[in-house]
């Protein structure tokens with residue numbers, strides 16, 4: 001069964017200069033997929049367009065059978081999409097518990113307390129100190145809180161924009177261990193990553209975006225020795241150099 005389907009997506013900040021140009025892919029339920037590519041390729045723009053935060057100029061995004069193209073973020077959450085942006089993904093002046101409470105507002109009142117408890121159980125680092133200010137957490141714990149906020153509504157698909165950004169190697173390891181647990185629990189994962197090694201350790205399939213177009217869609221095995229990835233990335237650099 002297909003969890004997420006993107007067909008002929010054109011998206012960006014100016015209709016006359018789309019950043020994402022005709023990208024199509026689909027992700028079966030339960031699969032973990034990473035989106036790789038050189039700086040400026042349009043990875044963040046694409047994931048934000050799928051998450052309803054950047055304008056779609058053409059094409060379709062479907063979550064299961066539902067067309068979600070261009071729906072605002074809160075509607076996407078109701079339809080089963082979780083999105084963890086790269087920055088400003090938690091409220092640092094509020095406690096861990098309050099951060100979860102705000103995310104829980106989208107749930108029926110009767111379900112809120114149980115879902116918050118489930119997240120505090122799932123993330124023991126957070127469960128040990130629910131009254132601590134989110135701003136006092138380490139970078140890795142902040143990413144866990146951001147993921148917990150997104151998972152609270154039990155999304156079918158969880159998308160993350162560079163969960164390793166700004167983290168030390170040790171914290172990257174912690175965050176990816178958490179993502180592996182989330183993936184193992186059956187949630188479909190789509191993540192944009194600059195940290196190729198970490199991304200390939202988690203996902204079985206990679207999409208490579210070069211200059212807003214899909215340059216590769218296949219098993220991560222082919223990318224482990226780095227030469228194909230290098231070719232894809234270098235091809236882009238050569239094109240830039242000749243421009």
Ligand SMILES: Nc1ncnc2c1ncn2[C@@H]1O[C@H](COP(=O)(O)OP(=O)(O)OP(=O)(O)O)[C@@H](O)[C@H]1O
Nearest residue numbers: 013019037038039040041042043044045046192194
């Ligand atoms: N808010 C914005 N307004 C206008 N242009 C933008 C905006 N955000 C990004 N861009 C442009 O869109 C292009 C793609 O950027 P994007 O951040 O999507 O790439 P990326 O592949 O995620 O890069 P990186 O790996 O460096 O984060 C770049 O040319 C960038 O300058």
